[in-house]
Amino acid sequence: MQALECFDGQQSTLELRSELVRITGEIQVGEIEKHLYDALDEAGFLENDRYRELKRKREREFAAEPEREAAFAGSAYPEDRSSLSALLGRRIGEVTGDSRTIAIAAPHASPDGGWDTYRAAYQALPSREEALEKTFIILGTSHYGAPERFGLTRKQFISPFGAAQTNTGFVDELEGKAAGAIRMEDYCHAVEHSIEFQVVFLQHLYGPGVRILPILCGPFVNSIYGPGMPEDTDDVARFFDALGSIASREASKLFWVLGVDMAHMGRRYGDPLRATANMGEMMAIEQRDRARIDRLEAGDIKAYWDLVKEGHDDLKWCGSAPFYTFLKTMPDARGELLKYQHWQIDPQSVVTFGAMRFTKDGAP
Numbered sequence: 001m002q003a004l005e006c007f008d009g010q011q012s013t014l015e016l017r018s019e020l021v022r023i024t025g026e027i028q029v030g031e032i033e034k035h036l037y038d039a040l041d042e043a044g045f046l047e048n049d050r051y052r053e054l055k056r057k058r059e060r061e062f063a064a065e066p067e068r069e070a071a072f073a074g075s076a077y078p079e080d081r082s083s084l085s086a087l088l089g090r091r092i093g094e095v096t097g098d099s100r101t102i103a104i105a106a107p108h109a110s111p112d113g114g115w116d117t118y119r120a121a122y123q124a125l126p127s128r129e130e131a132l133e134k135t136f137i138i139l140g141t142s143h144y145g146a147p148e149r150f151g152l153t154r155k156q157f158i159s160p161f162g163a164a165q166t167n168t169g170f171v172d173e174l175e176g177k178a179a180g181a182i183r184m185e186d187y188c189h190a191v192e193h194s195i196e197f198q199v200v201f202l203q204h205l206y207g208p209g210v211r212i213l214p215i216l217c218g219p220f221v222n223s224i225y226g227p228g229m230p231e232d233t234d235d236v237a238r239f240f241d242a243l244g245s246i247a248s249r250e251a252s253k254l255f256w257v258l259g260v261d262m263a264h265m266g267r268r269y270g271d272p273l274r275a276t277a278n279m280g281e282m283m284a285i286e287q288r289d290r291a292r293i294d295r296l297e298a299g300d301i302k303a304y305w306d307l308v309k310e311g312h313d314d315l316k317w318c319g320s321a322p323f324y325t326f327l328k329t330m331p332d333a334r335g336e337l338l339k340y341q342h343w344q345i346d347p348q349s350v351v352t353f354g355a356m357r358f359t360k361d362g363a364p
Helices: 013-024 030-043 049-064 081-091 115-122 168-181 193-206 234-249 281-298 301-312 320-329
Strands: 103-106 135-141 150-152 156-159 162-166 182-184 211-217 254-259 264-266 333-346 349-360
Touching: 013 030, 081 115, 081 193, 103 115, 115 193, 115 333, 115 349, 135 193, 135 320, 150 168, 156 193, 162 193, 168 182, 168 234, 193 211, 193 254, 211 320, 234 320, 254 320, 264 281, 281 301, 281 333, 281 349, 301 320
Parallel strands: 103 254, 135 211, 135 254, 150 182, 162 211
Antiparallel strands: 103 349, 150 211, 156 162, 264 349, 333 349
16 A cells, blocks of 8 residues: 555655565565556556556447446445345335425435435425426536536436436537537546436336436536636536526426535545544534525525635535536525435545425425
């Protein structure tokens, strides 16, 4: 492990060699150094020509594939269909059939870290009968995507339940109107969990062939670190206009699902704080979370974003862009917090997330 830390782009081969001498107690470490370098190079772990070629090759392969295969089946959730169905039946149950709900916000954390919150969000959705012929617009956090960009794909999303159908007509419309803000067949979809988890839950509730529009939202860095709002970037504004046009025209045929987590605090995320769930400094973090949630509930997009911009989003809300995109597209939406949770992701770090439902103009 100590030797791997030498591959940080800052240290020299001499420093690596010195570390290997220290670890092994041997003076002649040339062969060990070469073997370590060759192994990392072959696997594509070094930022060099080999890595760039492997990256281009995998991106080309993903673009050519007709389907987006499940990346987390067998790890984050069961890959066996019957086992998955039984698990979700116990943990999520069925929807309550609330016809007022136009959107939910659910976590994208590992399901084992937030079953209560997932359940609160997904049970707030309308009935299966109301979902027929609807498209679920899934706004997911793009953890690896480019700032001020939205990742789209035309691929079906495969899970143990079957193939969710991507609404390619909407994809075509967005690409035609806002190409500058879009990364088509974005490779981030291949490795991103924020949409995959939502697809699995939707399939459990509404059937394998549920229709979706999967959108990965990159961070709005220009606004977080500069003046103004996200739409002050022209390409982002065009995307908001294009998605807003779909939302206005197809309102009765859409549901919205936001795959979002909130604060990320502690050593894992580069903070000096050793974060402990529901204790100490995390209680102050919760108050700041809840201030943002209050603004989301009220549909006050400017006040919400002003809070995000404070400290350049030092809370590290990875769901900030999907929330903003939704409110910008659906300005009449009003929210309700259903569940809020701290998750101790490791002994020194905490992730917060919540379940929310949204109605139009706060319909009771």
